[in-house]
Amino acid sequence: GKESEVERVAREQAERARAVLEEREERLRRRRLEDQEREMMLRERELEEREQQQQLKQHNNHRAPAAPPSSGKGGSMAGVLHDYAAQADHEMSLREGQVVHVTRKHPSGWWEGTLPDGTLGWFPSTFVKTLEEEVEGPSQQQPGGGAGAAS
Numbered sequence: 001g002k003e004s005e006v007e008r009v010a011r012e013q014a015e016r017a018r019a020v021l022e023e024r025e026e027r028l029r030r031r032r033l034e035d036q037e038r039e040m041m042l043r044e045r046e047l048e049e050r051e052q053q054q055q056l057k058q059h060n061n062h063r064a065p066a067a068p069p070s071s072g073k074g075g076s077m078a079g080v081l082h083d084y085a086a087q088a089d090h091e092m093s094l095r096e097g098q099v100v101h102v103t104r105k106h107p108s109g110w111w112e113g114t115l116p117d118g119t120l121g122w123f124p125s126t127f128v129k130t131l132e133e134e135v136e137g138p139s140q141q142q143p144g145g146g147a148g149a150a151s
Helices: 002-059
Strands: 078-082 099-105 110-114 120-124 126-129
Touching: 099 126
Parallel strands: none
Antiparallel strands: 078 099, 078 126, 099 110, 110 120
C-alpha cells in the first residue's frame, strides 16, 4: 500500500544521507592524517635544524656563510624540473630551469640548498635532478653507512 511506498522513500533517503556523511567523515579523516604527516615532517625538520645550529655554534662561534660562493665543495648541483611554491618559512620556492646548490639531503626526501641569488631553504628532492652524477671523490660520504643512493 501507500504506507510502504512512503517508508521505502524515507529509508532510501536515510541511507543516502548516511553514505554522504560517511564519505565526508572519511575525507576529513584523510585530510587530518595528511596534516599530521606534514606536522610531523615539519617538527622533525625543525628539530634537525636546531641540532644543526647547535653543532654550528659549537664548531665556530660566529655564523658561517650559508654556502661557499660557487665552490662545488660540500654539496652537489641540481637542476629544477618543476616549479615549487614554498609552503612554510624554511622552504624555498623553485622555478623550472633554475640551478640549486644542494647543501643537505634529509632521509625524508627534503633537500636544503641555495639559489644563485643567495636564497637558502628546503625543497622536495622530487622537483630537481642532480646534475653531476659521475663525480668522483668524497661527495657521497654519509656517516653511518647511508645506503640507498638512488641512480
